[in-house]
Amino acid sequence: MAPVKRDVGDVGDVGGAGSDFTFEGEKVAGNTNESGILSGTTTGSGGGEPARGDVRGERGSRAVSIGKTVREATAFPKRHPLLSAVNSLARMFPCNGLMRLDEDRLLARARRTTGLVDFGGDSFREPFRILLGSLEADAQLNFIGRVCVRNDIVRTLRNRLRLVEDVKRHPEISGEVIRRPLFITGLPRTGSTFLHALLAQDPAARSPQVWEVMHPSPPPEKAAYGTDPRIARTEKELRWIDVLMPDFNTVHLIEATLPQECIAITGLSFISYVFDSMYYVYSYRNWLDRADKRPAYEWHRKFLQHLQWRCPGTHWVLKAPSHLVSLDALLQVYPDAGIIMTHRDPLKVMPSCTSFTAVLRGAFTDRLDKAQLGEEVKWRWEGSAASAIRFREEHPALRNRFFDVGYVDLVRDSVAMVRRIYDHFGMQLTPEAEEAMRAFAGRHRMNKHGVHHYTLEEFGFDPDALARCFRFYTDYFDVMPETHR
Secondary structure, eight states: OOOOEEEOOSSSOSOOTTOEEEETTEEEEOOSSOOOOSTTTOOOSOOOOOOOOBTTBOOOOOOSSSOSOOOOOSSOOOOOHHHHHHHHHHHHSOOTTTTOOOHHHHHHHHHHHHTOOOOSOSTTHHHHHHHHHHHHHTSOBOHHHHHHHHHHHHHHHHHHHHHHHHHHHOGGGGGOOOOSOEEEEESTTSSHHHHHHHHTTSTTEEOOBHHHHHSOOSOOOGGGTTTOHHHHHHHHHHTHHHHHOTTHHHHOOOOTTSBOOTHHHHGGGTOOTHHHHHSOOHHHHHHHHHSOOHHHHHHHHHHHHHHHTTSOOSEEEEEOGGGGGOHHHHHHHOTTOEEEEEEOOHHHHHHHHHHHHHHHHHTTBSOOOHHHHHHHHHHHHHHHHHHHHHHHHHOGGGGGGEEEEEHHHHHHOHHHHHHHHHHHTTOOOOHHHHHHHHHHHHHSOTTTTOOEEEOTGGGTOOHHHHHHHTHHHHHHHTOOOOSOO
């Protein structure tokens, strides 16, 4: 069996001043000083599409879904004993009928609790209906999962109602122009979350923080941005993550004032990979892979306009791995966007990403098959990588709109990498911004919340087969291997 991997996650993977950075049992010299309680908060590495052939030609057809039956797991993510007791009690007294995810009841509850009725049109109704059907048919939710997903959906609907109402009251919100946003994307667990948070330290930049994604209405104001009472409210809500997912903080950093992923925003359109990251929603995923993503990005832009109206910056810094499969829609809505792609050895990415997905989904279902989950994650991100390469090869005129970041290079000298990013996109890195980035890196040390343990074998991965599967990707981007086989 391969040795246990020590994953330092996406955040804080940088050595301190004058120190060496321990990198999977090896050291990389550190030559600088760098170092609903659901979709609105714990956004994971959702996204991707069925692999429809790499950039060299078709690989052959694949099954659209990775099986309909989720078998009993032999090992399970850590679970709080209180939640286990509640789920056990609920199995003795089934109440799924009372907790049914009924479209009309959920819409009515959102309207009743806000006093608002306008959702901004009915375009969301089809994806909303498909999602609910998939949650009922595919997700095998336990009692806690059913309670959480109901509350999360109602919160999303409430936010949509409130955003529409805010624009009615302040039509000037729709006139906000989103100029030259930076989008970070790439395979999950490639340093993208750390890079997102690092770039957000620029005082001139704007990133959607967790608190304002969870509670976007009323639009935030610049004068009170750092003291908005919604920050404290969100911090209290985030404490529930420790109860729902005790292992979460070892694999992903989330705080009220850190940047949030774009899939939490596109969730307002119900055309979003945020739901797939949290639940087994095969039929919804199959529909989503083929759906037009432009409406999701149009809602995304509306959301940024809302946040920017009274609290602007010079540019937005945004992030989601699922942008890999939606580059066409993204650039239709944001034609002047810059795109940063992060890269890492897939033999590090796949088991880490699968383990993270197990942590996310394990809170909401009592059935989890690790080998099956590993196959699903591999299938998802192999297709996503192929989709991004295909887009870039088909649009050579957009070459300068992309900048590629290797994980090892980011780890060695994060601020030097930021300088390269700014230079590429014609931006100025001020001394104040650089100082803020160094301070952030110093505060967020690797393994601050514990070590994320996993093995390739735990999820049914064969190292050589996995390397062959992603050879098209590692060759195309010249990805530096981190493991020895």
